[in-house]
Amino acid sequence: MTYYTFAFYAFAAIILLSAYAVVTSKNVIYSAFSLMLTFFGVAGFYALLGADFIAIVQLIVYVGGILTLMLFGVMLTNKITETEIKTGVFQVLPASIIIGMFSGVLIASISNNRWTVAEKLNNPQNSLVGIGSILMNEYILIFELLGVLLLIALIGAASIARK
Amino acid sequence: MNDFLFYIIVALVKIVIIANMILITVSYLVYFERKISAWTQNRVGPNRVGYLGLLQPFADVLKLLLKEDIVPKVANKFIHSMAPFIALFVAFTTYAVIPFGPSITLWGKEIPLMMADVNIGILYVLALTSIGVYAITFAGWSSGSKYSLLGGIRSSAQMISYEISMGFSIAGVLIFSQSLRPMEIVIAQHGWMWNAVLQPVGFLTFVVAAFAETNRLPFDLPEAEPELVGGYHTEYSSMKFAAFFLAEYANMIIGSAMIVTLYLGGWQFPYVETFGFSPAVTIGLQVGAFFVKMGALLFFFIWVRWSIPRFRYDQLMNIGWKVMFPLSLLNLIWAAILAMIMK
């Protein structure tokens, strides 16, 4: 077993266990904490795949932005003085049947396919430069539109949450 | 000796040196904070333990170690004990990308004087700063006390707001260095081409953001004693409290090291190459220059703390969003124009 496969299995274990904890734990704060671990695991996967820029952006955007917003949501939508933030689990049986069916189909199709890999894998040293040039040349319109979208979301969120 | 083993050993040696350096610097930073505050207020300061009170930090640590560790009954035990670890983790791992000297050559191999010369170093620091918010938010929430919770919420709102102006100030620096590598950012500031000279507005916004990110006065609203008892660490005692304390001072060191790296030319000693010293002496002078700049900034941090009163919370938010954020945007435009002229 090489270091690479060991790191792969370690991150896979982190991701799957913490994702399981996100959806099953009764305490919302524990869910948020496990979600943080999941994001870390996914960032580790990105780093393993040579996408270092995306790995760091994952940490900055998801862990630093989205999850902090969610923690705010948890703290503001529960009574402050109670530390017990508990919610229940419903419809386990139908959910597991449906999921079992879909996951069976998807995983069978993934594992039965013969995947071929490009000869020359991208060089992690160049991924930042590659993303930058492709973002500024091919996808410049989408990039600008994203800025508009974020501005609209900012204004919309502020006006919705205002009293 | 094969290369892999050599680099592992070098990395371990660097980790040991840097970690010990941080611990010693932090303990003496606390001592100097008390001495400088005493000097500012015309007092004597700690002078009982050892000569001039030089052993005071060790006495403090011993006292904190021997204290009882109290966890409130309503606290969430797991997260309550997790939060100080997150704070320490963030404080210590950030040092990995800060260059404190140029590359040296040992046994025919080039070794940069930093822990890891990664090509996204600056983003790494930003990512870890955003994780640092969690330590304080979790600490505030899990204590089960309203003062802690208010401190935690204040702190996360403050840190998120100032991260934005921090990011935009850094973008101005990146225009000049054209790289996210801290080492190349330092090399781009050769001679007197320091970013603090080229873009003084960005320097100002970054320094203010660094003060806000480290929760130092005048932005220490999360732990404002008159309003919130102790803020997010009200319910912490013994070594868990010491961990927060350590993390705060370690963050101060990171803050000043980042300011030096990004704006004050890092380890650059202007025109040291023209003095005609031997390479070893030159490198020594450059490493010395880094630590002198950092020490001066640490003194500045402490000086500001004991000179400027605390802001009110709405004033803090107004400054962050209505003054610092537009200023950092203006600085970005200025940096872009300057880069075009100089090219």
Place this chain on the structure above:
Amino acid sequence: MNLLPFYLIVSAFMFFTGVIGVMTRRNAIIVFMSIELMLNSANLTFVAFSSFLGNVSGQVFVFFVMAVAAAEAAVGLAIIISIYRNKMTANIDEINILKW
């Protein structure tokens, strides 16, 4: 060894965990977190394909997905908080004002 199918399987499991979360939980914020899990698994698939294909376009797409996810999180939490202010609950089964 070709690790691509392993990455895809981990991503598929992550996606299904997210679907289970959406179907079985009633707290609006946990439903939100499950949606983030699903988005992350899609991102992981993109990056895995981009890396094994030797083409960075997939990573650019992940960048866009992250920006949209951030916008979605901001608006979604604003909605949750304003609902909480009116109904004093974050349980999506009790928010049935449109059901008559």
